[in-house]
Amino acid sequence: MNQKIFVSAKEVADRAGVSRSAVSRTFTPGASVSEETRRRVMEAAEALGYHVNHLARGLMRNESGLVCLIVSEMDTPYRASLIRAISRQLQNVSKIAMLINTDRSDKSVDDALRLAISYRADASIILSGMPDKSISDLCVKSGQRLVLINRDEEREGALMINLHDREAARRAFIAFQRAGCRRLAFANSDVGTPSLMAREEGFVSAAQAAGFEVAVERFGSTRYQSGVVLAQRLLTREVRPDAIFCANDLLACGVMDTARHQFRLEIPNDLCVVGFDDIEQASWSSYELTTFAQPVDRIAEEAVSWLAKPLYDAGLSCKLSAELNWRGSVRGG
Amino acid sequence: MNQKIFVSAKEVADRAGVSRSAVSRTFTPGASVSEETRRRVMEAAEALGYHVNHLARGLMRNESGLVCLIVSEMDTPYRASLIRAISRQLQNVSKIAMLINTDRSDKSVDDALRLAISYRADASIILSGMPDKSISDLCVKSGQRLVLINRDEEREGALMINLHDREAARRAFIAFQRAGCRRLAFANSDVGTPSLMAREEGFVSAAQAAGFEVAVERFGSTRYQSGVVLAQRLLTREVRPDAIFCANDLLACGVMDTARHQFRLEIPNDLCVVGFDDIEQASWSSYELTTFAQPVDRIAEEAVSWLAKPLYDAGLSCKLSAELNWRGSVRGG
DNA sequence: GAAAACATTGCACACGCTTGCAATGGCGTG
DNA sequence: CACGCCATTGCAAGCGTGTGCAATGTTTTC
The missing domain is CATH 3.40.50.2300 (Response regulator)
Structure with missing residues (x-):
């Protein structure tokens, strides 16, 4: 559509007088680059406004950094606060939330999950509705993580977070x-x-x-x-x-x-x-x-930290309890 | 991290007995494919659970389909409903919202915008805070759209949506x-x-x-x-x-x-x-x-429809009015 | 001083897709 | 039958990265 012209690693490399690999390595934590090259690369990158292309990186690394949040009625206070908590936690581990709105129909959840697959999301977190087994199986089989929050029904290989x-x-x-x-x-x-x-x-x-x-x-x-x-x-x-x-x-x-x-x-x-x-x-x-x-923060933490862990043999179930907050709407607190 | 194994166009092509191009064309609206090949491709795709890799597609087409929503305190009712409205509108035009949480600091908005660039987002919509001019200029110069909602301060090339x-x-x-x-x-x-x-x-x-x-x-x-x-x-x-x-x-x-x-x-x-x-x-x-x-729906509509339009020479300013809803908190409505 | 260990760097391939180009074959027209 | 048009298809180049491998230069060890 509209021409986008982002600066690529090659341009940075040319300007810094190094190879493209050097640029790539500069932006890859743990890679072997001398202090001198790194400095020159950073300088050139700064000057040109270079930013690593996460699409291409995701393609290579087979890890997009995207996590799909599937939710209906997200303007509801509880949902909104859960979304906030999760997206914050995700940012802490350098992942980023893709937001998908569904209506109540399970069909729309299926579509959302398909979209998550298309974007090679690292994981999908489902807050509303329930996907068809065939499609959720495809996710898991493809190596995409699946988290179900307050969804009770079981899905093989998924993390289920529920309350008592x-x-x-x-x-x-x-x-x-x-x-x-x-x-x-x-x-x-x-x-x-x-x-x-x-x-x-x-x-x-x-x-x-x-x-x-x-x-x-x-x-x-x-x-x-x-x-x-x-x-x-x-x-x-x-x-x-x-x-x-x-x-x-x-x-x-x-x-x-x-x-x-x-x-x-x-x-x-x-x-x-x-x-x-x-x-x-x-x-x-x-x-x-x-x-x-x-416990929204706890739920978010539980979900996100599971994404970082290596995959165990099967799906996990996580049961949290809800604490009673006494206020004035009941006599004799 | 964890091995992901998604099925690729090549595998579909092999199974359907056609070339990789045929598969690609089948999933590209308007491309030239015979009814027969399309059928065979779809059949193979269905059987294998193939989904076009949007990362790779975005890389080629130079259009990721991602739109970055930058917002603080998103659990607040007004913000939440605006996010919902926007993400719905985006889905209508086959785009998808990436959610980024900021705190009030403008630094965090800058970081968010950098992330948007890294993901080659088609656009960024800013609901909170104000990015540094240098970084917002980089966005615009790179061909990324910028929408500012209720942000008054000006940014060249951006769409500004404000109320009276x-x-x-x-x-x-x-x-x-x-x-x-x-x-x-x-x-x-x-x-x-x-x-x-x-x-x-x-x-x-x-x-x-x-x-x-x-x-x-x-x-x-x-x-x-x-x-x-x-x-x-x-x-x-x-x-x-x-x-x-x-x-x-x-x-x-x-x-x-x-x-x-x-x-x-x-x-x-x-x-x-x-x-x-x-x-x-x-x-x-x-x-x-x-x-x-x-008028949250109107704001969302205005923002999203601008993203589809060809870029005019400069930034636009869109002023909407807020309607007064009379209820009981004022005498004599 | 020679050999070995090490750090750094560039080359080239791979990732999964789109698309321009040329080749193929079918078809209608004269 | 010769011709040109058209729809369809495959080839191959390219998008911007990461990374194994080999080559280079540098330091350490004996």
């Missing part, structure tokens, strides 16, 4: 119990992601084990507006809940706002709420939401 | 005036980004032109916590403001929460608030924030 969702959900129940809540509810989206379902099941089963019923409602996406609808449904039930565990914080915000402004309930007096993710808004004084913190 | 900040600020003043507010204030961060300063100056000068003084306070970043501090400072002044225009929505959220919960003020009765950006939280019922909407 059920365990957290059980603790949510305990929190409600200590607060003296008796009419429990769970607010979920209806997208049915494994981790969301695990939270639901964990909560319900913990409650049932203690002899409590749970009013479960599922609707829409995991965004604020769905929380509004969920609150309307739950709070107009014959037995009005006095405790709602929300599948994530955005839902919780919608639930809290609706409970307060539409149903005139006081939190935590009339209603206790617990969320999941610990997005920034959870700490805002309008919410003071008690919630489980996703 | 002063104009918007003037309208904020008018809104307050119509609401009968008399003690005006402006809450700003102290990072001093041109667009933020333009909002401040526009507001102050519009007010002064009508005979009003404005209490200006600057502190910290553009995040919620700074809004908290700003509210504390402004609302403890001898003349307590009855209207605060905030440089962005996050500040506004902090201001509103603090006004309500710490100072027991009612919004909009005791205090009117206007923000900027129209992040999702602005529409949440805890805030109902009247705010200027950044």
